[in-house]
Amino acid sequence: MTILTTQTAVVLSLACLLAANVPAEVSAAPAVAGSDSSKLHAYSVCKKPLIRKEWRNLKKSEQKSYLNAVLCLAKKPTIAKRSAPGAISRYDDFVGVHAKQTPEIHFVGYFLHWHRYFVHAYEKALREECGYKGAQPYWDYTYDVTKGGNMTSWPLFDKTYGFGGNGPYVPYVSFIPGRTGGGCVQDGPFTYPQFSLSLGPAPLPIRFDVPPPTETISTSATPILTTTTTTSTSPVPTTPTLPKMTDFFPPTNLTISNPHCLKRDFAPQYLSDQVNISNYRLVLSQKDFASFAFLLEGGPFVDPSIGTLHGGGHFGVGGSLGGMSDPFLSPSDPVFYMHHTNLDRVWWKWQKAGKKGERYRDVAGPIVPFDYQNTVKGNVTLDYVTHLEELGKGAKVRDLMDTKGGFLCYDYEEL
Ligand SMILES: *[C@@H]1O[C@H](CO)[C@@H](O)[C@H](O)[C@H]1NC(C)=O
Ligand SMILES: *[C@@H]1O[C@H](CO)[C@@H](O)[C@H](O)[C@H]1NC(C)=O
Numbered sequence: 324m325t326i327l328t329t330q331t332a333v334v335l336s337l338a339c340l341l342a343a344n345v346p347a348e349v350s351a352a353p354a355v356a357g358s359d360s361s362k363l364h365a366y367s368v369c370k371k372p373l374i375r376k377e378w379r380n381l382k383k384s385e386q387k388s389y390l391n392a393v394l395c396l397a398k399k400p401t402i403a404k405r406s407a408p409g410a411i412s413r414y415d416d417f418v419g420v421h422a423k424q425t426p427e428i429h430f431v432g433y434f435l436h437w438h439r440y441f442v443h444a445y446e447k448a449l450r451e452e453c454g455y456k457g458a459q460p461y462w463d464y465t466y467d468v469t470k471g472g473n474m475t476s477w478p479l480f481d482k483t484y485g486f487g488g489n490g491p492y493v494p495y496v497s498f499i500p501g502r503t504g505g506g507c508v509q510d511g512p513f514t515y516p517q518f519s520l521s522l523g524p525a526p527l528p529i530r531f532d533v534p535p536p537t538e539t540i541s542t543s544a545t546p547i548l549t550t551t552t553t554t555s556t557s558p559v560p561t562t563p564t565l566p567k568m569t570d571f572f573p574p575t576n577l578t579i580s581n582p583h584c585l586k587r588d589f590a591p592q593y594l595s596d597q598v599n600i601s602n603y604r605l606v607l608s609q610k611d612f613a614s615f616a617f618l619l620e621g622g623p624f625v626d627p628s629i630g631t632l633h634g635g636g637h638f639g640v641g642g643s644l645g646g647m648s649d650p651f652l653s654p655s656d657p658v659f660y661m662h663h664t665n666l667d668r669v670w671w672k673w674q675k676a677g678k679k680g681e682r683y684r685d686v687a688g689p690i691v692p693f694d695y696q697n698t699v700k701g702n703v704t705l706d707y708v709t710h711l712e713e714l715g716k717g718a719k720v721r722d723l724m725d726t727k728g729g730f731l732c733y734d735y736e737e738l
């Protein structure tokens with residue numbers, strides 16, 4: 324066990340896309356927001372699942388139609404004014420809803436479930452509102468990281484059949500080693516003003532500068548939590564010192580419309596230290612959901628010598644100044660969905676590897692962000708309800724366990 328210095332703790336906490344704000348009151352089944360969200364999803368039979376493929380396995384015409392559908396979403400008017408009054412486009416709606424819920428949906432037991440639902444809603448919008456015929460693709464970075472080379476030469480970042488490349492280098496002192504960009508994306512479909520984001524960006528001078536509380540972390544995969552105790556003789560209540568989102572990042576004001584460009588800040592070395600094949604195998608070798616999800620997501624309680632797939636994808640592409648590295652606004656970069664679909668695939672692969680379907684029922688992890696030791700509340704269960712504000716009604720965790728059950732109907736080409 325190591326007591327971290329404040330500085331190291333900042334690094335580690337951010338290295339997992341820290342997003343934690345302990346809500347004053349979190350009920351086991353939180354009130355479901357949204358116009359029709361008092362209703363839950365009904366079960367349906369999944370006969371013809373959409374098959375999600377790796378980006379490089381799509382035909383060129385399929386790549387083009389996907390990219391065009393994303394651009395189409397960015398031209399359609401918002402429907403999420405209640406959650407994000409500053410949103411202009413349907414694309415912004417997804418950024419806004421993620422930003423609004425960021426304090427509750429990370430470092431909790433339903434992190435993967437929420438993002439599974441979120442990507443599904445995005446895939447549905449692309450198909451139903453923008454005429455996209457295919458499934459949401461994913462990015463398996465282990466191919467690229469193993470092969471190496473310049474990130475801008477990887478298929479995903481192709482300027483014609485991909486998401487375009489890096490931004491020009493902007494000097495900035497940061498905890499991400501070897502960042503190479505930071506400015507507006509220069510080529511490909513997502514340049515400004517063709518692709519315009521309305522929400523954010525977060526005020527940079529404040530980002531990363533505020534020291535977090537000192538944390539104790541474990542060198543094993545088991546989370547250890549520091550607690551502060553008083554030295555009174557009466558029975559002492561133990562107060563958990565859970566990290567909070569606002570310890571590191573200023574909240575983004577979602578009422579402001581501020582059309583701006585997408586930025587990227589590639590950090591190739593960081594990416595390959597986090598998402599390489601050994602870290603990927605380590606995650607998949609976990610025996611229970613709690614350990615699997617904990618390692619996959621990363622965070623200040625995870626041994627810093629272990630890379631995290633989640634943090635790696637975000638900070639490897641977003642560095643410090645890019646859209647992908649902002650815990651609230653990370654869906655600003657369309658690559659967000661390629662990354663999170665891949666995490667969903669890794670989870671599905673892990674789920675399918677279980678004996679007798681036991682992993683389709685395995686869920687654990689805290690209700691309250693970072694509360695891995697249940698000092699504040701218990702674990703998420705199959706009956707826990709989550710929702711997507713205007714983008715999706717209430718869904719039970721149990722209905723987000725099976726990609727071909729509940730209301731979901733998709734599978735992956737390669738596992
Ligand atoms: C990667 O490619 C880009 C675009 O061609 C170039 O600007 C950059 O210098 C290259 N990076 C390295 C490390 O070679
Ligand atoms: C957000 O911005 C709006 C519009 O400028 C302002 O009225 C409001 O006070 C801001 N909210 C916060 C929390 O700063």
Ligand SMILES: *[C@@H]1O[C@H](CO)[C@@H](O)[C@H](O)[C@H]1NC(C)=O
Nearest residue numbers: 596597599600601628629630
């Ligand atoms: C993956 O990265 C870790 C550091 O996070 C390193 O220890 C390990 O050797 C790397 N594995 C490969 C195959 O590059």
Ligand SMILES: *[C@@H]1O[C@H](CO)[C@@H](O)[C@H](O)[C@H]1NC(C)=O
Nearest residue numbers: 611613614687688697701702
């Ligand atoms: C929460 O889940 C963890 C991991 O499975 C488990 O060790 C712990 O006992 C659970 N807590 C409660 C209160 O059930």
